[in-house]
Amino acid sequence: MSLSMSTAFASRVCTTQGTLHRPRTSLPVLPSVPTMFRSNRSFPSKISSASVLGHRSSRLTVTAEQKGKGAGRGGYPQDEEKASQLRMVAEKMDAFFASSDDAAFDAVASPDITLHADLLILDKDLSGADKVKETVGIYTKNYDYKHQNIAHGADIEGSSVFHFWLHQDLKKKEGSDGDGQAAEITDGSATKAAIWRYVVDGSGKVTDIYFLTQLTPDEKVSMFTDPKLGSDLKFDVMDFKGPTREHEDNITSSMLDSAKIFSEIWETGNSSLADDILSNKFKEIAPIFGSKIEGKDKFKSTIDGLFSNYNRTGGMSAFAVDPDSNKAFIHWESKGTMGGDGPQGISLFGLNMLIFDSYGLIETVVGFRQPLPAERMKYLKKVPEKAGAAV
Secondary structure, eight states: OOOOOOOOBSSOOBOSSOBBOOOOBBOOOOOSSOOOSSSSOOOOOOOOOOOOSSOOOTTOOOOTTTTTTTOOGGGSOSOHHHHHHHHHHHHHHHHHHHHOOHHHHHHHEEEEEEEOOOSSSBOSOEESHHHHHHHHHHHHHHEEEEEEEEEEEEETTTTEEEEEEEEEEEEEOTTSSSSSHHHHHSEEEEEEEEEEEEEEOTTSOEEEEEEEEOOOHHHHHHHBSBTTOSOOOOOOGGGGOOOOOOOOHHHHHHHHHHHHHHHHHHHHOOGGGGGGTEEEEEEEEOTTTOOEEESHHHHHHHHHHHHTTEEEEEEEEEEEEOTTSSEEEEEEEEEEEESTTSOSOEEEEEEEEEEEOTTSOEEEEEEEEOOOHHHHHHHBOOOOSSOOOBO
16 A cells, blocks of 8 residues: 655645645655554555566466456556546646646536545535635645656446646746745746546546645755755656557556455465566655555565554555556555554555556556544644645
8 A cells, every 4th residue: 555645735825624724844854654553663555566467477377366366458447438438528628737728627516525634734625615625725826736647447346537747847826825935935946746546426526525635845844853854856757658559458457456455465474475566666756655565575574564563443445547558546444453552443545657658567666645643743843824835
């Protein structure tokens, strides 16, 4: 389960459903997975397992229930009407972020849409189309950036679509903050990566949004207790580039199978499954925390260390594949307890994008997660009377 988090909203929004906080100063460089809690063991990002087309060993078994579940041409199951509906939602939301197109948001937002809290900036869920649009729009209207739509993938079974975008040359607009400090800090050299998942009802309207994003420089300074904490990672489009491919059902289904199998690693602690699905160049990047896991052995040792002290008691996963590229998505939720004197009630979610190499192995995982309660208490400033950050 990948664990990296991020987000930004610029101006405090207080409602009965949620309070939007202004970033406060930067997090320490934390592991991309919850450093769960009692010792130094980290909880790395939930990584998807890329099916390897002939590279799997006999130890790796895809069950009939897992294999190809929900998969069809190009990662979109054989429900063309639903697939078209979900693609349209992704295109409208991309237009909203690309050019602050309010009409595009209005076209797909349900009146009672809910923006789910990331527990970093948004403490509680926020509901209502106008409130959600205004809150997310704080970012789109107060920052200049070059918008890059990296990938999206439809999850027919879960009636949702994943969306990964990158903003380059990020700059706070003049006059968008009171003292000018934010504009001075966020001066056009930063980038912002984000993953969104939009859940869609039968009429094609978005009812739920889950999001996690990289923080802007001014958000980190205002949010965290130490300006040295958090991620200073800068991304380029080429960082997410991979082999493009034709729509081939066997490859797409294989990628989807691998994502589900990787999920099994996190559900069972069976790190040996990683041998058949991870590239020798494997790395996991946490855009929020700035940490990295490099190499299969490091990943496996992280899993082994975690499950020696962690008991997963529940959770969920949703999956999707981008039909035009080498990318898949996972939305995971984990509930569990730690051994000894560790926390007994842990619950958090994360969003991951998985990048496959030309052999169908997972080469890179870009992992976002919510912060743990202990991390919030230790690293986040108190919420100021007047807050504001950018989503």
